[in-house]
Amino acid sequence: MAIESDKLRDRLDRATAHLDPPYAVVDLTAFDANSAALADRAAGKPVRLASKSVRSRELIGRALARPGWHGVMAFTVPEAIWLVRAGLSDDVLVAYPSADRAALAELAADPTLAAAITLMIDGTGQLDFIDAVRAPGQRAELRLCLDLDASWRPLRGVHVGVRRSPVHSARAAGALAAAVAGRAGFRLVGLMSYEAQIAGLGDAPPGRTLLAGAIRLAQRGSYRELLARRGAAVAAVREHADLEFVNGGGTGSVAATSADPAVTEVTAGSGLYGPTLFDAYRAWRPTPAAFFACSVVRRPTPELATVLGGGWIASGQAADSRLPRPWLPAGLKLVGTEGAGEVQTPLSGAAAATLRVGDRVWFRHAKAGELCERVNELHLVEGDAVVATVPTYRGEGHAFL
Template identity: 70%
Template structure:
């Protein structure tokens, strides 16, 4: 173990010694350093914080007080309403289309909410849902963001990237914009294109040099194509509406996306916590800031230490990269035949022999905000002290739970 990691383990153990496990923490020094680094990489363009990657209002408030950070990107309309009513923000972009009729009714009944929240649309069907709840003329204008598909389609049916909006070309974006602005009771104010295959795909997967080179080549070519297509799409949409902002990117592409002249703001969130998936990026790797500790409860063999719990698996494809990683003390790993278990996780490796019943092992989650779905509070570590802050779950909310 490096001296730096040893000091971190000592500091985390000391700050949380009075707490029982499982315990989740966010190291504020690393969190703030990551926020500053992301802002610098955005090169003057504002960063909208992705709430699903944080899920702690105290930390959303903290980053929004920093220069260079403005507004939030929520993942559901009920969450957006809650964040506005709680005073966290007055500027929310809901990243995914909503068909939540109760939330739409609440939004359209309150002019202040309607002025603060922008809904996502990639089809007029999304507007139909709003009108079915509260017809135009009986509500304030509803703010709309048009989503452009950022995936790369190099030839024929080949599709590189996630499946999001059906609007791919500049012509399709312009045509949809024309239909959106023609609908009474709506106002087209923004456009978004999220390049998930760049922002959310590590370009240096450990032990896979050939795959890494292929990913980097794909990302270079697809980014060139996207910049050209997004610029044309923004131009086509602006023929029909005055856009307040054009959003793009994520933690893994902040610098590249910010360099696109057609983009006026970028989004980031995961980089504040520094989960393990971002260890596979070359351009920038955030400092690990979020951890959770589990206690050793049995020693089934001299070189095995078993902790209670541990099966905090990240969403996405079922693969090794989605498993939590034992981080401190260094020199531990999961057993291939058991992995991270719901009730127990046996650990092996050089450090296992030195662990005793009652010792703590600090883990890192594969993704960022999903850690918060397992605990009611995270403890914000400042030096050798820790203060509790409720997660969304701790405040009684599980917006996609």
């Protein structure tokens, strides 16, 4: 492992010797390998790309050009409109409900956009909001997807998973589908359910054997329950709507979700970059493909090396798992009393004593696309050379969330 780490560090250092940190790179060999592996794990079902996990139009297009990938799951309506107008996809599902009046008005006024973009709903309040923006008779018909809550509730008062949609039962899903069918100007074309407690929760947290066992037990129970409930919900919705797709899963559950006969497509995105959160999964671990570099600028003691910047923290619960991880050279670690800082990050470990002012330290982000909110461009590396430099969403002047 140390030899492989040394080779990777040497390759990245040589490829970017002309650049001054901080900057971010994507190893295209690893990116493409992850793309192929995710498609293989989907077992023939299309993989919809979660754009929030990539946030670079060029790399979204690169993944979509590969076999097995089709369509985008966007995170806002303005982003979806931008991607469609740019010609990146004519099949964009917005993953979350929207209250963006200007974007909804733009969508409703353009039949081409309305045909390409599907909005997410989980209640009639969202329909009322859209109608208030532009009345049914004054707009194109809007495509809708129903968000079925995929959390597991094994006992009264116990909630395993994230808190998303209020639509949890098959009966509730059928009732909402019936309500949509009775409203002018809308067409229900999809159903989505994101099993975050399976797809987004690693089942092998390092050094926490008891927790790992509890997570695996909960995931098995949740999967069995969701398999039955999602199938029943799809059947209930189909009584009122001609569904084009049933979407589920994420990088951490592609194989398991694709095995559900009710699901017609799966979603993935984070696995293309391989952030550190996926180091805690047993079923499949992507090859790390995205890195960012910081410069060593001081040596406060012979045992410590301090880099400029480095505090690129991921969203989610406040925990060590959300901190960036110093990756290369191997053997570095954050200092517990300081963590990753806004303007400087001290590092300890055996490798720290070998670093000199000006050396690069390579980090991995805890999550995938959030890295792109810190940089304007990504340097694409093949072998020991930068073969292209492409803009991130931020680099193109967009900060959608």
